[in-house]
Amino acid sequence: MQISDLPYRDPGVPDARSGPRFLVWLGRGQLGGQFKSLCWGLLHFSGVAGLPYAVGMGVGAVVDRDSTRLLLVGGLLALLGVAISVGDAMLHRTAVTNWITAAARVQQLLARKTAELGSALTRRVAAGEVVAVSTGDVEKIGWFVEAVSRFLAALFAVVLVCVGLLLYAPELGxxxxxGVPLVALAALPLLPRATQRADIQREKAGKATELASDTVAGLRVLRGIGGEELFLGRYREASQEVRKAAVRSARMWALISAIQVLLPGALMITVVWYGAGLVADGRIAVGELVAAFSAVATLLYPLRHFEEIAMAYSFSRPSAQRAARVLSLTRTDAAERPAAAAAQAPAPGGDLYDPETGLLAAAGRFTAVVCGDPDLAGRLAERLGGHPVDTAVDGPSVLLGGVALDELELDTARTLVLVQDKDPVLLSGTLHELFTVPSSGAVEAGAALAAAQCADVLDALLQSAPDGVEDPMDARITERGRSLSGGQRQRLALARSLVTDPEVLVLDEPTSAVDSHTEARIADGIAALRAGRTTVVLASSPLLLDRADRVVLVHEGAVAAAGTHRELLHREPLYRAVVTRETEDEQRLAQVELAQLEALTEIEESA
Incomplete structure (x- = not known):
């Protein structure tokens, strides 16, 4: 796999059972790149490992005054220099390629999972954790994948140097x-504590990132209530906790690094001291001592890769664990269904039925749903789209035309049912790009904008656009539509949903941020534009409810009543309390007045 070949056509199905398994799966997917990196690493480190022996032979040739052998040693040194240079350059190239391709694969997997789960993702995983996984964690995972081949090549060089010394100068060998295994393994007892401190640091950093992202998302509200300083103080405290944890982690890694310098230095002193005695006794030649000293000095370089692989694994393991946790999420928490279940799509024009609440939205009708609990309304909207947050809480799948939505292929389910939640997101770009979405083509952008009462939004965008922009569809929207008011963002999102023209459109509080006059016109626009199409609106606004063909009251997780808005107002006190927000005293007074009116009517009729 080359960088020019990215992105992957198919990043594959990851092994997300645990962090280590995920890392192994990534490594298996890059065996070719790892093999190339290992080969170039072997060339590089073989040249490094060969330098001490060449130097020792050169010293021996000088002592023996053998010019021919000295010339051969010079040629060998030149050859080793070429091997070291070429091997190092290509090792770096292939290792970075492995890093980038691994990071790209993880990012593609995360992007695919985000698209699959949609808004349900942030209900299962904190937004800050998703950000941390898709940024810093991806880099750490790629670092470990990159370091594996370098470590294996360094390990080969260490073994080669030790074996070579045993053959070249057995007593020093x-x-x-x-000494070398002791030096290489000396830091192992410290790794668990270093890893623990690194995990604490990442956990605190993740919480700080989550706090920062939540603060930025709610900055407009915070300014409105004067809460900037309060949240700024909270973030300062969180950042200081991250700093303290980072310092504690850095101290442990500094200790490990010090050991990696101190022990090889002690080994070098031991070799020199012992070797000098052997030379004085005439048991080894000066060249052999120089070769042994050079070999130990050379070992400092490959031994650094032992520390790197330990650090890379310590940092990447929890990162891989977080990535695996996100990638293991599915559309539902139910057991894996047989593949044949996803083959049959429902016939167009079928009713939408929720077995959990008993809600039935008739095909081609405008159905309004009233829930006293906003959280219940949000979960119901997710379930109607075939994406329940938790099947243990939200119950079995919704049926469309008798077919379970969560058994359909994701693309099919999203083509049939579109859910717009109460806080829709507008991506940055032009208005034309905003409406370039998969759709049936039956609804034009102009008709959708008119139905959503977006004329003033278009004027505002055109006024704030740069000179030369005459078409409001070419005006740009800032990130998440932050330059627009809440009502303007809500209406643009509604228009975008209307353009898609799905078989079933589910809207959760689509007019909560607009005034009553605009809301009435939007209700008329939705009813007219969606005539003959199944539309479900979760709302408590009388203006919307009065224009629905059928209104359903959901109370404590089940359908409590159904009828038209006026019928339910007349006969259902609970419905009237939710819609009109009457107190208990007001309800009793209304019931008394209604009873008096009915009695008066009966008297008039009898008279």
């Missing part, structure tokens, strides 16, 4: 062979 034994000392080096015993």
């Amino acid at each position: 034994v000392v080096v062979g015993i």
Whole structure:
């Protein structure tokens, strides 16, 4: 896999059972790139490992005054220099390629999962954690994938140096062979504590990131209530906690680094001291001592990769665990269904039925749903779209034309049913780009904008547009539509939903941020534009409810009453309390007045 080939056509199905399994799955997917990196690493480190012996041979040639052998050693040194240079350059190239391709694969997997789950993702995983996984965690995972091949090549070089010394100078080779494993493994007892401190640091950093993202998302509200300083103080406290945790983690890693410098230095002193005695006794030649000293000095370089792989794994393991947790989420928490269940799509024009609440939205009708609990309304909207947050709480799948939505292919389910939640998101770009969405083509953008009463929004966008922009469809919207008011954003999002013209359109409080006059016109526009199409609106506004073909009252998770708005107002006190927001005293007074009116009517009729 080359960088020019990115993105992957299919990033594959990850093993998301745990963080280590996910890392192994990533490694298996890049065996070719890892093999290339390993080969170039072997060339590089073989050249490094060969330098001490070449230097020792050169010193021996000088002592023996053998010019021919010295010339050969010079050629060998030149060859080793070429191997080191070429191997290092290509190792870096292939290792970075492995890093980028691994990070790209993880990002594609996360993007695919985000598109699959939609708004349900942030209900299962905190938004800050999603941000942390898709940014910093991706880099740490790629770092470990990159470091594996370098570590294996460095390990080969260490073994090669030790074996070579055992053959070249056995007495010194034994000392080096015993000392190198001790040096390499000396930091292992400290790794669990270092990993624990690093995990604490990442946890605190994730919480700080989540707090920052939530603060930025609600900045307009915070300014309105004067809460900037309060949340700024909270973020300062969180950032200081991150700083303290980072310092504690850095101290442990600094100790590990110090050990990686101190122990090799002690080994080098031991080799020199012991080797000098062997030279004085005439048991080894000066060249052998120089070769042993150079070999130990050379080992400092590959041994650094032992520390790197330990750090890379310590940092990437929790990152991979978080990524695996996100990637393991499914549209529902139910057991995996047989593939044949997703083959049959419902016939067009079928009723939408929720077995959990008993809600039935007749095909081609405008149905309004009233819930006293806003959280219940939000969960019901998600379930009507075939994306329940938790099947253990939200119950079985919704049926469309007798077919369970969560058994359909994701693309099919989203083509049939579109859910607009109460806080829709507008992406940055032109208005034309905003309305470039998958649709049936039956509804034009102009008709949708008119039905959603967006004339003033178009004027506002055109006035704030740069000179030369004459068509409001070419005007740009800022990120999340922050330059617009809440009502303007809501109406643009409604128009976008109307343009898609799905088989079933579910709207959760689509007019909560507009005035009553605009709301009445929007209700008429929705009813006219969606005539003959199934539309479900979750709302408590009398203006919307009065224009619905059928109104359903959902109370405590089940359908409590159904009828027209006026019928329910007349006969259902609970419905009247939710819609008109009457107090208990007002309800009793209204019931008394209604009873008096009915009695008076009966008297008049009898007379």
